[in-house]
Amino acid sequence: MLNEPFMQRALLAALFLGPLCALLGVFVTARRMAFFSDTISHGALTGVALGFWLGMPDPTIPLILFSLLIAGAIVWLRERTELVTDTIMALLLSGSVAVGMIILSLLHRRPGDIQRFLFGDILAVGPQEVWLAAILFAVVGTGLFMNLNDLSLITVQEELAHVCGVQVRRLNLVFVIVLTLTVAVAIRLLGIILVTSLIVIPPATARSLSRNLRQQILLSVAVGMAGALGGTAASWQLSVPCGPMIVVTCIALFIVSLAWRGLRPGIAISP
């Protein structure tokens, strides 16, 4: 398995993206932004379709740009309209999936081409994706750790964070951009439909076993890495799409965490 160059690339991407998504996920779930992540990943479908339409063999650039555009649209509409954020996101999600599918149908792409973006594909991870993942991992991972204080504070309450001297608007903006870039790059491995699971499931798994945020962050990163690597390897063994395999692996870990917690009532956290 490790002798195949495509497999080396896929495992490297999983090694970088699993922990990064899991670390971001701790704050994404606590800030109730899981649907936000889902919306920008689905927005990527239009980016993929536009890339094909422009004749690009590899639509990574339009995919990332369109995800950023959708993220910007959510933020802009939330500030400028009276609409509930969920409404804005549901509108953009369904809208971009619809436009993407219409363009792809008109282009008469083979269903396999579309499916590999919907559910992830080991073969789709090229050297470019591995480099992107590595750079994101290094830059975003370091940035998150340097700003854990401020990020924790805005998660507790933005007003309180402001009074403590945090530049709330700027930090929120950076967080949205970082999340969007990570989701866009992880789509190659997990697919548009399933990418958010790597952000949501590891923190939930860690949550059942942790007593404080530090434990939750460390465990979440470990679960993200194990789920991404295990799922990618299993996907090769079983010749099934990569995204579903990673999700199933993460869910298996989640169930184990629940059982573990059930067996050790001393750790039970809920009062």
Add this chain to the structure above:
Amino acid sequence: MHLCPEHQGPLVVETRNLRVALAGRPILDGVNFKVPKGQLVALIGPNGSGKTTLLRCLLGLQKPSSGEIRLFEGTDIREALPRIGYVPQRIDIERSFILSVREFLALRMEKARNWFWHAHKTSDEMLGTTLAEIGVEELLDRPLAHLSGGQLQRVLIAFSLLRNPELLLLDEPTAGVDAPGEQTFYDLIADIQQRRKLTVVLVSHDLSMVFRHAAWVYALNGVICCEGHPEHVMNAESLKQAYGIHVSPYHHHHHH
């Protein structure tokens, strides 16, 4: 005893003709608000009277349409923030976020710049005095999201005091606390204020709760409709008009 703001030396908070309009509706319509150093001043008013908006202006969270704000006799709010402690009305934390009380408090301590590595080692001695004062030592390892309303308010007070602020702003701090707990809480605040010689602005919907401790009361309803000693404000005709039947100073003291 002259507690009138004009006779109390330096003003820690001063607003001049402060106006705020939200979506075209005036919320604050020319508010002059003064807090002298070392005093506990109460800001009362019914729901929607602009109390929280005034507080948000003082913290730089809301831009006034016009008027002037001076904190510690300067006009730069950001510069004044390190000298301010703030206790929000309530915080709404997702239950899945298990920041412990110890980790939360470490976020406010200068030396624990990165709590991730240090919160669990160094915080005990640094927190010691503040925690003993407030009485939250036993909560240190509980997740913040699992505390009761009263426990959470105590932790928020401890948090606000960690950098030794000179001015403490409390926005309806007893919103999630039951009535007996409420009075105990105000006693605690008055006690801290005296011990630490703090300047305190206490926002409340209910004058009777702050009656025992406030040196000066501002009654707000878009404008300052009445100000003075609690006894004076309590009997003011203008206040009765603004509040209807809610002014009854002795209501909460029967059980003492």
